[in-house]
Amino acid sequence: xxxxxxxxxxVREEKNYQKAIELVPYAKLLGISFSESExxxxxxxxxxxxxxxxxxxxxxxxxxxxxxxxxxxxxxxxMWAMESVSMPKxxxxxxxxxxxxxxxxxxxxxxxVKLGKRIANxxxxxxxxxxxxxxxxxxxxxxxxIE
Numbered sequence: 001x002x003x004x005x006x007x008x009x010x011v012r013e014e015k016n017y018q019k020a021i022e023l024v025p026y027a028k029l030l031g032i033s034f035s036e037s038e039x040x041x042x043x044x045x046x047x048x049x050x051x052x053x054x055x056x057x058x059x060x061x062x063x064x065x066x067x068x069x070x071x072x073x074x075x076x077x078x079m080w081a082m083e084s085v086s087m088p089k090x091x092x093x094x095x096x097x098x099x100x101x102x103x104x105x106x107x108x109x110x111x112x113v114k115l116g117k118r119i120a121n122x123x124x125x126x127x128x129x130x131x132x133x134x135x136x137x138x139x140x141x142x143x144x145x146i147e
Contacts, residue, residue, distance in 0.1 A: 012080065020076060024087065027072040030065065034076065042080060044073040044108040053103060061101030066126060070095065070108055070138045074122040077110040078142060088120060088142035095138040104128050106135070118144055 011019045017034050021027050030052075034044045046069045054062025071093055078088045106128055114121040124138040 046106040070124040073108040086145035091141040099135040
């Protein structure tokens with residue numbers, strides 16, 4: 001979906017998080033949602049879905065689903081923070097899996113470490129029932145597209 005600067009500004013002002021998700025097709029496919037609070041900023045949510053199980057013996061969420069969730073959280077976070085309608089292009093993405101993703105909802109938050117004119121560095125943490133027990137930490141760099 002192609003969006004104009006005015007459209008995205010209206011989405012942000014209305015805090016219409018679902019319309020923002022629709023701008024990122026893979027985020028929409030995964031069922032990602034997000035909300036915003038003054039205390040925590042943007043909080044991303046990946047609802048549990050049986051089709052996302054990678055290891056049926058544990059069971060555990062597929063690592064690619066967790067990584068995709070975290071990458072999309074970073075993209076949306078950057079778009080929201082930059083007031084941009086252009087999707088940042090990923091340069092690199094490094095992830096450390098610290099715990100298995102159990103068959104339950106997963107959450108993520110992002111921290112923009114550096115926001116330059118052309119490059120952004122974002123750190124992402126994902127957890128499930130206990131925010132103090134992260135299941136994955138990722139660091140990513142994005143090329144910013146300036147309109």
